[in-house]
Amino acid sequence: MSREQIVTGAADMIRRRGLNATSIREVAKHAGTPLGSTYHYFPGGKNQLATEAVQWAADTVQKVLAAKLRKGPAEGLKAFFALWRQIVTDSDFQAGCPVLAVSVEETTSAEALAAAAGAFRTWSGQLADSLEEHGVAKHRAQSLAQLVVAAAEGAVAMCRAQRSIEPLDNVAAELTALIEART
Template identity: 35%
Template sequence: MASVAGGLTRKRGSTRRAMLVTAVDVLRERGAAGVTIDEVLARSGAPRGSVYYHFPQGRSQLLIEALNYAGDSLTEVIDAAADRGGIALVRQFVAFWERALAGSAYTAGCPVMAAAISSTEDDSVLATAAGEIFARWRDALSQTFRRDGFESADAESLAVMCIAALEGAVVLCRSTRTPEPLHQVGHQLEFLIKSREFVRVYGIPGR
């Protein structure tokens, strides 16, 4: 199964890293409630004693670190395309999620989204952490659109639209088991960006 945190393929590494990648995979598939110590140990093959050696605060620490690990991995996707402009960045995200979804046979979505909608009291801190990750993505996307020439307000609005639309597309792809929603959303976002660029450069007649 492909792993978002592992750059789409799980690579060999430390026991600690293996547990983090496994926790991300479970979070993508089952949400925060599904991330249990037993499940992570069973999938990663890590010895039970490694849990409190690497994560002395137990499940809560494992969850938070796994979420941040996934968030950092996805931020790398933004950074890799940021210098090429907003449209290139949207295309990078579409390609990334298409590979990630296909690699999981459409059984796993975005770990940050899964954490954001966590509703149990024990996992409420995850929603806050997820919000911080989304804010980092918004700021990075906004900076890209500002470099494209957009004013700050328009750049932030486009960034929020891209995140919301692409995250929604991932959910639709997972439920329909097809990449088509990602392709459709990607095309519409590109059209929106180009249209806003046209307005920015040429203005609107009669406005």
């Protein structure tokens, strides 16, 4: 069992259950690894594991955005929403974003919270840079990019609560139209 499998298992559990409802013991069981190896790889315990799970999720989305934003901000936005659509539907509305889950729990460590903040900054920064490259003024590009990330996170939460993909699809369509009109 590799370190990465434990991290991805933790990210999966956090995006489904939240940070508080995810224990090291359950992560080890979910990842199919002995409990001792989990503590070996993560001597900082749950806080270290949560931080690395958030970073893994952040990096995964960052790579998707980087690949698609080369074709323009609208393509990046479509890929961003398609990723969340896949996560929500593939999990039968049980999974959302581990970055958001860690962000909203009051017992989150400073390190995990900093990783979450960094993830949101990175994603919105990538979108803002692409918008600027396509003629949108810097301040407006930053504002639109933050709107996209915040709307996607909120729409994912609505989808899970309503057990419907409609909120995400509607938000994606509206934001895509907005971005296409700006670029």
